[in-house]
Amino acid sequence: MAARLMRAARPARTTWFAVTVQADPSELSGPSRPDALARLAERHEVRVIRAPGGRGSEIAVRAADGRTREEVRALKQLLETGEVLVVEGQPEGRRTALGGVARPMFRQLTRRGPR
């Protein structure tokens, strides 16, 4: 498994990250497209095509790093549900000193994957 994680460690230039969104391609192109999508397109090559089987659209982003993947998911969530779920600020017990130090890394691992 370690080898698998290592291989996955860098986004290759040729690798696309894609999500399927319940939205018509026409809502995702042209001047009325969501701001978040326009911002993504400033930094990345972005491709929007009709998804097969009446599933809406595919938004594909080339060479997406962890932050970009998070942004793409947030965009999908916003389009499909109208909001982006927040998990910060929930009840929690005492965090240990080690937990506090390890937390950013831990969060990176669970949220964006190991890279």
Place this chain on the structure above:
Amino acid sequence: MRALCWTGVNEVSVEDVPEPRLLNRQDALVEVTASSVCGSDLHLLDGYVPAMLAGDVLGHEFVGEVVEVGPDVRERRVGERVTVCSIIGCGRCHYCRQGLWSLCDNTNPNPGFQEKLNGHASAGIFGYSHAMGGFAGSHAEYIRIPYADFNAFPVPENVPDAGAVFASDAVPTGWIGADLGQVGPGDVVAVWGCGGVGQMAALASLRMGAPAR
């Protein structure tokens, strides 16, 4: 409020923690009146699920009363008694529309870990580690419910808390066991393990036509 927190491998403690608040407009807050211990809590307790942090609130099978709703909640009302699905669905992604709640694309804010391990991430689950979204659990006085219109279900008056609590997890888990086993009229069914889920698998089998003896 008081809440049962995971503090380390095979260690839990009841701690004073801040009360939950509405974090999204489609959230509701529920005052927990019954919260059951599931067999799968053991996987979290003993460290088998590695994405736990000391201080995480456990619990994913519960009943309670709605005490607050966000401005975009349309169906649920303050004062309603509800049972809440352990697995959180958004109700609107492709998977949710197919009834495949546990594959919801939109309720796990921490999909990276599972994607690398399994190729795809599951939905978020209450009190079930950061790999399942890092949602605070129900072994607490209050809990926050995301997408409340899709995840909280009113409980009929004549069903007691102790009956309704199983609808969160044990009933659907037992049911899918019987369903996958294709139980039909006349089948003799053996259930291994007679905990909450096993008993619900037996009840589901009866419903699907296995004869009672």
